[in-house]
Amino acid sequence: MTAATPEAQYIHWTENGTDHSALWRSESGMAPPKRIVIADDTTNADTAYRLACEGTALLWKGDFQNARQLLQALARRADHKGSKGKKAKAPKVPATPTEAFHLHRQAQSQRGRTLAMLLVPFEADYSIPLRRAPDVKLACNEAYGRGEHPFAMSLRELLGVIGAHEWRRNGVEIPALGERIHPHYGVFSPVRGEYVALVNEAPLPKNAKLAFDIGVGTGVLSAVLARRGIERVVATDQDQRALSCARENLHNLDLSRQVDLVKTNLFPEGRAPLVVCNPPWVPARPSSPIEHAVYDPDSAMLRGFLGGLKEHLTPGGEGWLILSDLAEHLGLRPREQLMEWIATAGLKVLERHDVRPTHARAADATDPLHAARAAEVTSLWRLAAA
Structure with missing residues (x-):
């Protein structure tokens, strides 16, 4: 992937009486802003926030570090407005978990659109022509591939690229492996260690x-299975970033010879005595590519896995479904529906291994979805042909 694509889009603005344009980049698929003004160190936060809320983007031409401070000021205003609005419009009857979830997602989306209105320019080599700008060439090359054209994108997205570069460099400690996994940009990080532990501890067929x-991601589950003595693992994914990430991690763990990576939707050809899948847990629409690991409209991957599992199991084989019940507590997918899908697919439940999450949000009483998160359980469902 390079800075130029067949579907290239541009932004346009006027500066000192002259018309300008630049290639537009947005990983989330945000459309190019139609109204753009120049902003610099003299632009105050209140003005910037008003313009951003109105849908006017600010192309930054001042000091880079001042732009970061302005973005923080915009975030504070967005959060303050959200909390004040909730108090002013608090319903007499508390929202249902489903309503709370959709309101939360709506607020996140609006906040994201507002903060994405602060833009920074880039040269073709990913250098930033601003005072005190950091060197982000390596981070951008990791995320996007080789650059070819100047472009502009939101500062918020750039900070995400920089953060992903740090995750990739430092890695995530995986106790089940005694090693670190290094997630790439756009590939979901295995920070929820409880599901990895389930795969490491469940009895093998x-x-x-x-x-x-199925859905290799960073390669963490393939690595766990290989370390547990599975002689050959065939790992699939549709996302080239995930396949590249898994390939690098498996190489670093000296497991490349045990794991074959295949670019395909769901299942590879053939049958296996063990088929493992950790699909997205919440049936909702993702707002960015990385959210595809969490949100899956209409539970498409979950239903696809269950529907195709029986014909890809050898006699006596098992399918391991790793799934949180958060969607159930949010009222988005009842347990009865999951059980119906399992039965309709000609499958039966051999056993279920449960674990409670240990991430910080589960204990954060200020989280809008705290009740659901506090009740959440992650399960490994051992399935077999009925």
Whole structure:
């Protein structure tokens, strides 16, 4: 992927009486802003916030560090407005969990659009022509590939690229491996360690020398299975970033010879005595590529896995479904529906291994979805042909 694509889009603005344009980049698919004004160190936060809320983007031409401070000021205003609005419009009857979820997502989306209105320019080599701008060439090359054209994008997205570069460099400690996994930009980080532990501890089917890992992501589950003695793992994903990330991690763990990576939707060809899948847990529309690991409209991947599992299992084989019940507590997918999908697919439940999440949000009483998160359980469902 390079800075120029067949579907290239541009932004246009006027500066000192002269018309300008630049290639537009947005990983979330945000449309190019139609109204753009020049902003610099003299632009105050109240003016910038008003313009951003109105849908006017600010192309920054001042000091880079001042732009970061302005973005923080915009975030404070957005958060203050949100909390004040909630108090002013608090319903007499508390919202249902489903309503709370959709309101929360709506507020997140609006906040994201507002903060994305602060833009920074880039040269073709990913250098930023602003005072005190950091060197982000390596981070951008990791995220986007080789640059070819000057462009502009939101400062908020750039900070996400920089953060992803730090995650990739430092890695995430995986106790089940005693090693670090290094997530790439756009590939979901395995920070929820409880589901990895479930895969590491569940009893393996007898004579399971082959396993399929459906939706490989960073490669963490393939690595766990290989370390547990599975002689060959065939891991699939549709996302080239995920495949590249998994390939690098498996190489670093010296597991490349045990794991074959295949670019395909869901299942590879053939059958296996063990098929593992950790699909997105929440049936909702993602707002950015990385959210595809969490949000899946209409539970498409979950239903696809269950629907195709039986025909990809060897006799006596098992399918391991790793799934949180957060969607159930949010009223988005009842347990009865999951059980119906399992039965309709010609499957039965052999056993279920449960664990409670340990992430910070589960204990954060200020989280709008705290009640659902506090009740959440992550499960490994051991499934077999009925």
